[in-house]
Amino acid sequence: MSSDYEVNLSNRQSKYLVRKDWFDQAVCQVFSGEGYPRGEVNIAVVDNTEIHETNVRFLQHDYPTDVITFPMERSEDYLAGDIMLSAQYAAGEAQQYGWTVEEEMTLYVVHGCLHLAGYDDHEEEDRQEMRRLERHYLEQIGIRYAGTSSASDSPSHGAT
Secondary structure (H helix, E strand, O other): OOOOEEEEEEEOOOOOOOOHHHHHHHHHHHHHHOOOOEEEEEEEEEOHHHHHHHHHHHHOOOOOOOEEEEEEEEOOOEEEEEEEEEHHHHHHHHHHHOOOHHHHHHHHHHHHHHHHOOOOOOOHHHHHHHHHHHHHHHHHOOOOOOOOOHHHHOOOOOOO
16 A cells, blocks of 8 residues: 555454455555545444444434545545444445455445545435446455445435
8 A cells, every 4th residue: 555545543343353454455546546646544443333423413313324424635636534434334234245344344445435535425326436436446456346235225324
C-alpha cells in the first residue's frame, strides 16, 4: 500500500477477525482508482449496538445498519473521512450471501470509500454504478463478488 494513504483502524469488537490488510488494499484501490493520490480514513469496526446508537444519534434512524460513512475532506488530490461498520451485521449478511465475514466487511470499506469519493446509492441507477465499482475494486484485491450483499442491495443508511 502506498504511504500516501493512511488507514487508521479501531477494532471495538472481539468476536470476528478483521483483515486490516484487506481494508488497506480496499482504501488504496478505491482512492487511487477514483483519482485521489493521497488520503486518510479512520475505520471503526463495531457491533450492532454501537452502530445502532450512532445511526440514531447522527441520522435519526432507529436500527442497526451495515456501514455509516462520514466524509471529512475532499479536494482535487486528497480524500478523508470516517467509516464505521458493524462486524456483527456483516456476519449475518455474509451467511445469507455465502461468503466470509471478512469479505463482507471489506465490501463495507469499499462501499464507504465510494461514498467518500462522492458516490451515492439513493437511486437505482446510482446503486447499479456502485455495484459495478464494488465488484471492480474487490476483484482487484482478490475477492470474488457476485454483486449482492447488504451494502449494495439497498440505499445506504450512512451519512454521505
